[in-house]
Amino acid sequence: MGALLGLLSGTAPAHAIVNGTKAVRMPPYMASLREYGRHICGGVILDDRTILTAAHCLQRQSPPDALSVxxxxxxxxxxxxxxxxxxVAHPRYSVFVAYDNDxxxxxxxxPLTFRPGSVGPVGWPSSSDRPPYGETLSIAGWGLLxxxxxxxxxxxxTSVSGLRNDEEGCANYSREGRLSDTMFCAGYxxxxxxxxxxxxGGPLVNRxxxxxxxxxxxxxxxxxxxxGVYANVSKLHSWIKANT
Incomplete structure (x- = not known):
C-alpha cells in the first residue's frame, strides 16, 4: 500500500486485492471514485445522493466537476x-497522525437509480464503537493486483480478520504510535x-x-x-450522519 491505498501504478501478476478472488456478485453498495474518468479509489453508497470514501482520496482537491462515481x-x-x-472531508482529517479521521x-x-442486487445503500451496524476484533470481514475493490x-x-x-492493536500484524503500527481511535487493523x-x-475508500463489511x-x-x-488499516466508521458515525 505504501503510505496510501488510493494511488495506482504498474505490471500484472496473478491476483488482485492481493490474493483475493474475482467477485461473482456485485456488492450493491460498492462504488468507484473517478478523477477525470480514471478510477482512483473505492467508495460506498450511503443513500441515493451520498457516497462515503477516504479523505486522502481527495487530497489533490480536484474541483467537483472533475470527479464522478x-x-x-x-x-x-x-x-x-x-x-x-x-x-467535504472530515475537518480533523490529518496526514500527520497517520491519516486520522480518514x-x-x-x-x-x-440521484442514483437503485436496482436490487446491483445498486443500493450499505447497512449500518449497531451503535457500538468497538472495532470488530476477531470478526471475519470482507473488502472489495479495483486496486492493484x-x-x-x-x-x-x-x-x-477477499476476507480479512479484525485485529487488536497488540496482535501480530497490527502491533508494529501501535508501537510506532501510528494508530488513533478512529482506525483499526484488519488482515493476518x-x-x-x-x-x-x-x-x-472502499467498504469493509461484516458478515x-x-x-x-x-x-x-x-x-x-x-x-x-x-x-491494512481502516477508518472506524462507528467512531466517525456522528460526523458521517451529519454530512449525509
Missing part, C-alpha cells in the same frame, strides 16, 4: 457514471491477503453486509506484520 457493474468499464456536485462524503449531482502491480477492470474481493499476521493501492470500516492506509500490501 461509477456504480452497478463488476467491471469498471461498464459502470454507470454519476457526476459529483460537491464533497473519511469524506461526496454528494452526487443526480499486488504491491507495485497493475489494476484490473474486474472487481476483486503473515500478510497473506490485503487491500492495495486503488482500494482506498451481515454492515459497514464497519473504510480502507485507509498501510505499509506495502500484504506484508507480514503490516496489516
Amino acid at each position: 461509477g456504480v452497478g457493474s463488476l467491471q469498471l468499464s461498464r459502470a454507470a457514471l454519476y457526476p459529483v456536485e460537491k464533497y 473519511v469524506a462524503v461526496l454528494k452526487l449531482a443526480t 499486488s504491491e507495485g502491480g497493475s489494476a484490473p477492470d474486474d472487481l476483486y474481493t 499476521p503473515d500478510g497473506h491477503t490485503d487491500a492495495c493501492q486503488g482500494d482506498s 451481515y453486509n454492515e459497514l464497519v470500516g473504510i480502507a485507509s492506509w498501510g505499509q506495502g500490501c500484504a506484508r507480514p506484520g503490516r496489516a
Whole structure:
C-alpha cells in the first residue's frame, strides 16, 4: 500500500486485492471514485445522493466537476457514471497522525437509480464503537493486483480478520504510535491477503453486509506484520450522519 491505498501504478501478476478472488456478485453498495474518468479509489453508497470514501482520496482537491462515481457493474468499464456536485472531508482529517479521521462524503449531482442486487445503500451496524476484533470481514475493490502491480477492470474481493492493536500484524503500527481511535487493523499476521493501492475508500463489511470500516492506509500490501488499516466508521458515525 505504501503510505496510501488510493494511488495506482504498474505490471500484472496473478491476483488482485492481493490474493483475493474475482467477485461473482456485485456488492450493491460498492462504488468507484473517478478523477477525470480514471478510477482512483473505492467508495460506498450511503443513500441515493451520498457516497462515503477516504479523505486522502481527495487530497489533490480536484474541483467537483472533475470527479464522478461509477456504480452497478463488476467491471469498471461498464459502470454507470454519476457526476459529483460537491464533497467535504472530515475537518480533523490529518496526514500527520497517520491519516486520522480518514473519511469524506461526496454528494452526487443526480440521484442514483437503485436496482436490487446491483445498486443500493450499505447497512449500518449497531451503535457500538468497538472495532470488530476477531470478526471475519470482507473488502472489495479495483486496486492493484499486488504491491507495485497493475489494476484490473474486474472487481476483486477477499476476507480479512479484525485485529487488536497488540496482535501480530497490527502491533508494529501501535508501537510506532501510528494508530488513533478512529482506525483499526484488519488482515493476518503473515500478510497473506490485503487491500492495495486503488482500494482506498472502499467498504469493509461484516458478515451481515454492515459497514464497519473504510480502507485507509498501510505499509506495502500484504506484508507480514503490516496489516491494512481502516477508518472506524462507528467512531466517525456522528460526523458521517451529519454530512449525509
